[in-house]
Amino acid sequence: xxxxxxxxxxxxxxxxxxxxxxxxxxxxxxxxxxxxxxxxxxxxxxxxxxxxxxxxxxxxxxxxxxxxxxxxxxxxxxxxxxxxxx
Amino acid sequence: xxxxxxxxxxxxxxxxxxxxxxxxxxxxxxxxxxxxxxxxxxxxxxxxxxxxxxxxxxxxxxxxxxxxxxxxxxxxxxxxxxxxxxxxxxxxxxxxxxxxxxxxxxx
Numbered sequence: 001x002x003x004x005x006x007x008x009x010x011x012x013x014x015x016x017x018x019x020x021x022x023x024x025x026x027x028x029x030x031x032x033x034x035x036x037x038x039x040x041x042x043x044x045x046x047x048x049x050x051x052x053x054x055x056x057x058x059x060x061x062x063x064x065x066x067x068x069x070x071x072x073x074x075x076x077x078x079x080x081x082x083x084x085x086x
Numbered sequence: 087x088x089x090x091x092x093x094x095x096x097x098x099x100x101x102x103x104x105x106x107x108x109x110x111x112x113x114x115x116x117x118x119x120x121x122x123x124x125x126x127x128x129x130x131x132x133x134x135x136x137x138x139x140x141x142x143x144x145x146x147x148x149x150x151x152x153x154x155x156x157x158x159x160x161x162x163x164x165x166x167x168x169x170x171x172x173x174x175x176x177x178x179x180x181x182x183x184x185x186x187x188x189x190x191x192x193x
Binding site: 001002003004006055056057058059060061062063064065066067068069070071072073074075078 | 130133134150156157173181182
């Protein structure tokens with residue numbers, strides 16, 4: 001059951017500087033994200049917004065920017081010699 | 087709608103099994119060193135792949151250059167140790183400004 005809490009953002013939040021993992025932080029981060037994900041999906045399904053709703057305000061940048069930041073942080077941690085798996 | 091619901095439920099089931107498999111197989115035992123090295127390398131490779139796919143868009147043919155200024159702003163702010171949320175918001179604002187300027191025909 002604990003593995004169900006592993007999502008990208010929660011995994012990133014759970015990493016400590018000494019390369020260990022804070023499970024409590026991961027669970028807390030997932031509990032905050034889960035209702036937001038469900039609510040956002042429900043709203044998107046019910047309203048069926050067009051592509052312009054996402055593209056005009058630049059919201060299509062969210063995932064590429066987030067991945068780029070995670071990549072930058074992962075490389076920074078690797079360079080500091082503290083990148084380990086859970 | 088039914089097809090989508092079935093697909094979502096199937097994806098949820100696969101997700102549940104996938105996330106449970108690691109702990110069910112390994113329990114509290116650590117990964118062997120070689121497996122750990124592979125696992126350590128995976129996030130960077132996956133993030134790079136997701137970034138490329140996200141930028142190139144649908145069928146890798148929908149690249150929109152207006153996201154690049156926003157990406158640059160987000161990454162620059164991260165090098166200055168601003169929070170990821172602030173970096174992403176600033177990047178979005180930059181991209182939105184570029185698109186607004188282009189739509190208004192001022193550039």
